Amino acid sequence: MTGTPPAPDLPEGLTVEALQQLCVRFATEAARFIRDERPERVGVAATKSSETDVVTVMDRRSEELLHRLIQQARPDDGILGEEGADVAGTSGLTWVIDPIDGTVNYLYEVPAYAVSVAVVVGDAHSQGGWVPVAGAVADPSLRLVHHAGRGRGAWTGPEDPASGDEPLRLSVSGEDRLGRTLLATGFGYDPQVRARQAEVLLRVLPLVRDIRRIGSAALDLVRVAEGSVDAYAETGLNAWDLAAGWLIVLEAGGVVLGAGEGEASAPGKALTVAAGPALAPEVRRLFVTTGDAAG
Numbered sequence: 001m002t003g004t005p006p007a008p009d010l011p012e013g014l015t016v017e018a019l020q021q022l023c024v025r026f027a028t029e030a031a032r033f034i035r036d037e038r039p040e041r042v043g044v045a046a047t048k049s050s051e052t053d054v055v056t057v058m059d060r061r062s063e064e065l066l067h068r069l070i071q072q073a074r075p076d077d078g079i080l081g082e083e084g085a086d087v088a089g090t091s092g093l094t095w096v097i098d099p100i101d102g103t104v105n106y107l108y109e110v111p112a113y114a115v116s117v118a119v120v121v122g123d124a125h126s127q128g129g130w131v132p133v134a135g136a137v138a139d140p141s142l143r144l145v146h147h148a149g150r151g152r153g154a155w156t157g158p159e160d161p162a163s164g165d166e167p168l169r170l171s172v173s174g175e176d177r178l179g180r181t182l183l184a185t186g187f188g189y190d191p192q193v194r195a196r197q198a199e200v201l202l203r204v205l206p207l208v209r210d211i212r213r214i215g216s217a218a219l220d221l222v223r224v225a226e227g228s229v230d231a232y233a234e235t236g237l238n239a240w241d242l243a244a245g246w247l248i249v250l251e252a253g254g255v256v257l258g259a260g261e262g263e264a265s266a267p268g269k270a271l272t273v274a275a276g277p278a279l280a281p282e283v284r285r286l287f288v289t290t291g292d293a294a295g
């Protein structure tokens with residue numbers, strides 16, 4: 001068992017373990033699809049919040065695949081997806097999906113993108129109104145799947161279970177000093193937001209060991225859970241960017257914070273900070289006091 005609070009009540013006969021296995025299966029199938037069915041040339045199918053906030057045909061096809069898999073297995077659940085899926089459910093559970101997290105990396109064939117699938121309880125549309133109970137982040141480039149279930153720990157396993165590679169249990173780094181912290185972060189698609197984020201970086205950089213910009217929030221959170229970075233902080237994230245990674249960090253002994261107290265204490269657009277219990281409040285203070293935690 002882990003230190004995280006027990007899973008909220010699930011529908012009759014449904015276990016966290018079963019939901020975790022579904023997350024792994026769905027994320028793995030979509031990860032294989034975006035890797036093995038990648039067209040010769042992947043172009044920009046559309047743009048969203050800005051000219052650089054791109055969507056490829058594979059983002060859409062991966063979301064369609066996930067939507068189909070979820071509705072076949074869990075027809076009464078809701079679905080909230082980055083590329084527009086928004087299905088209201090009746091079961092009290094909602095699947096929060098990012099069909100390709102790190103789309104710009106996918107477009108440029110930089111091997112740092114992932115499929116993120118989580119199941120949450122509560123209102124997935126409202127800040128602070130939901131919590132994850134199971135989640136998986138599949139990394140098609142490394143053929144790995146990172147996953148967690150409430151109270152069941154966080155794990156990394158091979159994409160192909162038949163490979164015989166043993167799953168590894170994840171735990172966050174024990175770093176507790178800001179000055180020695182390897183900090184992952186990211187930047188939005190809006191030039192004005194980026195200008196503000198750059199100003200914050202100017203103040204943060206002298207106070208930490210170094211910065212890593214991986215380009216996928218889901219993989220940044222996995223890096224915190226496995227201890228390959230000490231902390232992660234970013235503003236402007238949506239539920240689908242962080243839902244699965246949030247639980248993977250919690251089940252690896254870390255904490256994930258938002259910008260403020262009460263509902264604002266949950267990770268979200270204003271701020272998402274992930275690190276070990278000793279370091280996370282310090283990193284949050286850094287981003288809150290340096291004035292970026294308002295997005």
Ligand code: LIP
Nearest residue numbers: 101102103186187188215216217
């Ligand atoms: C990305 C996030 C990343 C952030 C990018 C972008 P997308 O999500 O995972 O952390 O820095 O700006 O939002 O758009 O690739 O799903």
